[in-house]
Amino acid sequence: MVRKPTSKETARKPNMREAILAAAEELFATNGFNAVSVRDIAQAAGANPGSVTYHFKTKDGLLLEIYRRHCGPMNLRRSELLAAARRVRDLQDRLEAIVRAYVVPAFTSGSDLTGGGARFTRLRAVMSAEGNEVARRIIAQTFDDTSHAFIDAVHESLPHIPRTDIVWRSHFLLGALYYSLVTPDRVSRLSRGEADGNDAASAIEQLVQATVAAFQAPALDQAAPARRRAVASSKT
Amino acid sequence: MVRKPTSKETARKPNMREAILAAAEELFATNGFNAVSVRDIAQAAGANPGSVTYHFKTKDGLLLEIYRRHCGPMNLRRSELLAAARRVRDLQDRLEAIVRAYVVPAFTSGSDLTGGGARFTRLRAVMSAEGNEVARRIIAQTFDDTSHAFIDAVHESLPHIPRTDIVWRSHFLLGALYYSLVTPDRVSRLSRGEADGNDAASAIEQLVQATVAAFQAPALDQAAPARRRAVASSKT
DNA sequence: ATGTGATTTGTACTATCGTACAAAAGATCA
């Protein structure tokens, strides 16, 4: 009595459910949530609109399932990399490893899930910009732990920087990360073809290098008031 | 015969056209383009849906007019500040002034237009994330000049950094800037109330400080290959 | 006061949205 993995997991065509998820992920990440209709998704997946309702009940449920699929693996990968980074001796190298542990899983595949992590990260960026309610709830309760762990790790390797500054700078990191995935063509355009915004490896290296330097900047409370001298003022 | 500025410029109630523009700007910047209906905008402005059609013909036309209203003043202000920044002698101070010339107008009012520049910048961030076609066209032909001027100025004060790196880092700056305006509450939340993400002055100072440091990071081509030693690798 | 042009209102049209649901089709096992 060999139990075949067939009866309940198999669909008629090779996993239509996964095809719908992948199509929805791509379309949401590119055009936003509201601009994409259930019919668009079904067509892109080669499915019937009713099939989307059958598998995910509602459009929100579909988005929810996309998040559920990715959050676990990506955060697991991040915490693994973060744990390894914490063990790096040299403080400078450790900081870089920590930043890399945060950035790399966002660009590359979190596991063998379809499409890789970049698409899901782009999706999160777009949902964040749209103020999507479903995404907001999931993010606050799923990603804040990871973010706190990341901030703590950075803080440990830069004890002289106030936590407030580190929060701001890690916020900037996430914004830069998101934007790099949302508008990669802008990099190619502004560099007049010298750089390829769609090259993940370049993006990662540039982002890590810039972010490490940003984290290492002098603390704001001390530096800013002392430094603001003959600099252009904020009015006229 | 004193020409009064009345007959053709004045509406029945104090400029309903402006009220619609302001309402649309706020709603688009908060919820994205597609999530907001013309009826939502009209209601928020205290106007009739048909009035929107009268003034702006289409929903796209309304968005177009919002961009037209802001792009000129904001880029003018940026180029003024940039010109002033270029005249700063000290290289370190000049770089900071250049970054400030880019950041400040995005946060504060570009002129006496309604609502200040922050709302419009948030709008641009959201449109960028949604891949809005109208916005994409305007941005490419309006903001690229400003961006190039900014990149050139930064490059002048950091001649030893390859232009490619500067493009990437200014791209990160814009992403961080956008994200700070899109999700300011995240800063407050992650800092556990110690920082206020909605405080524009703090955001500006933090962003300028972090960005200057990022620009001053060693060039990637030289530093990255030499430095990548015992750092956590990108796989497992 | 009255005519005139600019604006606002009210309403209606068509298209498309998310979703529900019954019927058809496929798969699995007695």
Added chain:
DNA sequence: TGATCTTTTGTACGATAGTACAAATCACAT
């Protein structure tokens, strides 16, 4: 093969979308 469960299809419904347009209303010059 036939019974049963899962999945897909096809269709329909109410809600809401963007937009058009005629009527009503207002501001102002004469």
